[in-house]
Amino acid sequence: MKVKGKDWFLIQILAYVFLGILTIIALYPFACLFTSSFSSEHAMINYGMRLIPKEFSLDAYRTVFKRPEQIGKAYMVTIGVTVIGTGISLFVSSMTAYVLFRKELYYRNQLAFILYFTELFNGGLASYYIIVCKNLHLKNTYLVMILVPLFSVFNILVLRNFIKSSIPYSLIDSSRIDGASSFGIFFRIVLPLSKPALASIGLFIALGYWNDWWTAMMFVEKKNMYPLQYTLYRMLSTAQISSAASENAAVINTPTETLKLAMTVVATGPIIFLYPFVQKYFVAGITIGSVKE
Amino acid sequence: MKNKQKNQRGRITLWQDIKANKMLYLMFLPAFVWFGVFRYYPMAGIIVAFKRFNYRAGIFGSPWNGFDNFAYFFKSGKAWLVTKNTILYNLVFLAVYIIGATLVAILLSEVGNKIFRKLTQTILFLPYFVSWVVLASLVYRVFDYDTGIINMIRGFFSLDPLNISTDPKVWRILLPVLYGFKWIGYGSILFLSAIMGLDRSCYEAAEIDGATVFQRIRYITLPLLRPTSITLILLGVGKIMRGDFDMFYQLIGNNGLLMDSTDIIDTLVFRSLMGNSDFGMASSAAFYQSILCFVIIITVNNLVKKVDEDSALF
Numbered sequence: 001m002k003v004k005g006k007d008w009f010l011i012q013i014l015a016y017v018f019l020g021i022l023t024i025i026a027l028y029p030f031a032c033l034f035t036s037s038f039s040s041e042h043a044m045i046n047y048g049m050r051l052i053p054k055e056f057s058l059d060a061y062r063t064v065f066k067r068p069e070q071i072g073k074a075y076m077v078t079i080g081v082t083v084i085g086t087g088i089s090l091f092v093s094s095m096t097a098y099v100l101f102r103k104e105l106y107y108r109n110q111l112a113f114i115l116y117f118t119e120l121f122n123g124g125l126a127s128y129y130i131i132v133c134k135n136l137h138l139k140n141t142y143l144v145m146i147l148v149p150l151f152s153v154f155n156i157l158v159l160r161n162f163i164k165s166s167i168p169y170s171l172i173d174s175s176r177i178d179g180a181s182s183f184g185i186f187f188r189i190v191l192p193l194s195k196p197a198l199a200s201i202g203l204f205i206a207l208g209y210w211n212d213w214w215t216a217m218m219f220v221e222k223k224n225m226y227p228l229q230y231t232l233y234r235m236l237s238t239a240q241i242s243s244a245a246s247e248n249a250a251v252i253n254t255p256t257e258t259l260k261l262a263m264t265v266v267a268t269g270p271i272i273f274l275y276p277f278v279q280k281y282f283v284a285g286i287t288i289g290s291v292k293e
Numbered sequence: 294m295k296n297k298q299k300n301q302r303g304r305i306t307l308w309q310d311i312k313a314n315k316m317l318y319l320m321f322l323p324a325f326v327w328f329g330v331f332r333y334y335p336m337a338g339i340i341v342a343f344k345r346f347n348y349r350a351g352i353f354g355s356p357w358n359g360f361d362n363f364a365y366f367f368k369s370g371k372a373w374l375v376t377k378n379t380i381l382y383n384l385v386f387l388a389v390y391i392i393g394a395t396l397v398a399i400l401l402s403e404v405g406n407k408i409f410r411k412l413t414q415t416i417l418f419l420p421y422f423v424s425w426v427v428l429a430s431l432v433y434r435v436f437d438y439d440t441g442i443i444n445m446i447r448g449f450f451s452l453d454p455l456n457i458s459t460d461p462k463v464w465r466i467l468l469p470v471l472y473g474f475k476w477i478g479y480g481s482i483l484f485l486s487a488i489m490g491l492d493r494s495c496y497e498a499a500e501i502d503g504a505t506v507f508q509r510i511r512y513i514t515l516p517l518l519r520p521t522s523i524t525l526i527l528l529g530v531g532k533i534m535r536g537d538f539d540m541f542y543q544l545i546g547n548n549g550l551l552m553d554s555t556d557i558i559d560t561l562v563f564r565s566l567m568g569n570s571d572f573g574m575a576s577s578a579a580f581y582q583s584i585l586c587f588v589i590i591i592t593v594n595n596l597v598k599k600v601d602e603d604s605a606l607f
Contacts, residue, residue: 005505005506007505007506007507008506010506011400011403011506011507012403012404012405014400015400015401015403015404016404016409018396018400019397019400019401019404019409019413019417020413022397022413022417022477023412023413023416023417025474026416026417026419026420026474026478027416027419028435028442029428029431029432029434029435030419030423030431032431032434032435033431033434046440047440048434048437048439048440048441048442049434049435049437049440049441049442092323092324092327093324095320095323095324096320096321096323096324098320099317099318099320099321100321102314102317104313104314104317105310105314105317106305106309106310107307107310111321111325113607114325114328115324115328116607118328118332118333120586120587120590120591121336121583121586121587122332122335122336122583123332123334123335123336123337123338123339123579123583124335124339124342124562124576124579124580124582124583125559125562125563125566125575125579126341126342126562126566126572126575126576126578126579126580127335127336127338127339127341127352127576127579128335128338129566130338130341130346130348130351130352130572131334131335131338131352132331132335134348134351134352135334135338135351135352136330147327147331148331150327150331151324151327151328156324181316182314182316182317182320183316183320186320207422211422211423211424211426213424213426214538214539218567229424229426230426232426232427233426233543236426236429236430237546260430264427264430267427268423268424268427271422271423272419272422272423275415275419275422276415279415279418282418283414283418283482283486286479286482286483286486287482287483287486
């Protein structure tokens with residue numbers, strides 16, 4: 001067994017203390033959010049967000065679930081957009097990645113550059129907004145929420161690098177000799193062999209859709225079409241009641257501040273709940289991305 | 294299989310390539326169409342910066358007005374302010390991200406207890422998953438003037454309470470801190486995987502030679518992490534004119550009191566476009582941003598190519 005010197009103990013202490021403090025800072029707001037959503041409105045207004053609420057109450061959740069139409073609809077929109085968007089994005093991104101990987105294509109690097117160039121230069125927000133609304137007529141459609149965040153050059157290039165590094169080209173050649181078509185090779189060989197990368201990239205895409213409020217803010221004006229994050233934003237950004245101005249608010253029965261917390265929990269809960277199970281795919285995804293060709 | 298026909302010079306024309314690989318080109322088509330419509334079409338629309346835009350006539354039908362929009366943008370006094378804010382914040386963010394992520398990754402790699410390491414990594418990565426919509430509302434509660442924990446702690450040390458919704462100066466510190474809060478967990482995974490991929494034999498040799506833990510970090514780990522840092526710095530410098538709109542908009546919103554120290558190009562363009570329908574300001578500022586961004590990326594990449602071919606982005 002190795003002898004552990006003074007310096008080893010020093011770095012251990014340093015690491016535990018420093019990382020410990022960071023962990024508490026990272027966890028504290030989320031823990032408070034969760035516990036305070038079970039606080040009474042009165043305690044919330046007078047004492048703010050606390051790790052252990054002074055008065056316990058389920059009023060906020062009762063209010064959320066008494067009229068579940070708004071949040072329910074927002075959930076449906078977000079789930080629909082996320083599922084359809086992620087499906088299309090993942091399929092087409094990996095198909096494109098596969099095309100860019102095929103050596104038979106003489107112009108594959110030029111094709112990749114057509115995509116990559118959009119990372120270097122873009123038309124800017126003003127032009128984008130006018131084109132999407134005025135020329136493409138996509139305002140106030142569900143389609144816009146699927147189409148706008150659909151592709152990222154980064155994901156396509158990461159997938160191409162993954163395919164390059166994990167699928168031997170001889171496999172492609174031998175399938176071609178057996179008479180498989182280009183699409184057949186992609187669908188029956190490349191896709192199944194890319195499962196680990198697809199899981200990771202797919203989760204990144206899904207997270208992007210789930211957390212997207214920007215597209216709705218820019219291009220959707222109809223309240224009943226708002227996705228979850230934008231609904232939440234609209235709700236949270238209504239003026240916060242300062243504790244001084246609302247001494248009497250505690251008497252009123254409808255919770256407002258705790259309702260915001262409860263809504264945040266309901267909207268964010270699934271992500272945080274799923275997070276420990278899917279985290280390893282995200283970690284893998286970051287690592288695939290760092291592989292340089 | 295049909296062999297490719299090369300012409301006399303040994304080059305293949307695009308048409309020959311398409312004919313020989315019809316299906317592959319067909320499979321490229323969906324992405325090609327999307328990038329055409331959602332990326333290249335708006336690029337053509339950038340000419341709106343030289344037009345007096347009128348919604349009914351659209352970008353291509355509106356009359357030209359030369360450099361009027363730019364004159365207006367630069368005379369407004371906003372141009373310098375937002376440029377300065379965008380660049381300075383991005384530089385500080387980049388420094389916070391790289392130094393923070395490296396530090397956390399090194400400490401994580403040294404921690405002996407596996408469970409602690411996993412747990413810490415999981416928790417530090419959590420803010421990455423939560424949208425700025427939620428994070429911003431949490432920030433305002435944690436920093437609440439009367440009841441927030443930060444002001445309670447400040448009160449304990451007899452410091453004046455901070456009022457983040459009226460004090461612009463606080464944000465110069467707060468924004469980098471929050472950026473670190475959101476991104477250091479993500480970055481540390483990147484650096485940790487780089488550390489795990491380093492050659493163990495260097496460390497073993499150093500240990501035999503009696504190097505301390507700190508000497509190992511200083512003379513082995515840090516130098517070997519340099520390529521990863523350089524790539525990240527390059528990517529960051531390339532995007533130095535593009536601000537993190539999600540973060541700034543959710544945290545600051547349209548709070549005029551904070552604008553002087555927090556307005557960036559992206560928020561200015563957005564407010565001009567959606568708030569005041571001031572297309573002249575929006576389009577000239579957006580044009581200015583796109584062009585500067587492009588010039589910076591090309592310059593940085595060419596400089597890097599001269600110094601070290603392998604580190605270049607393209």
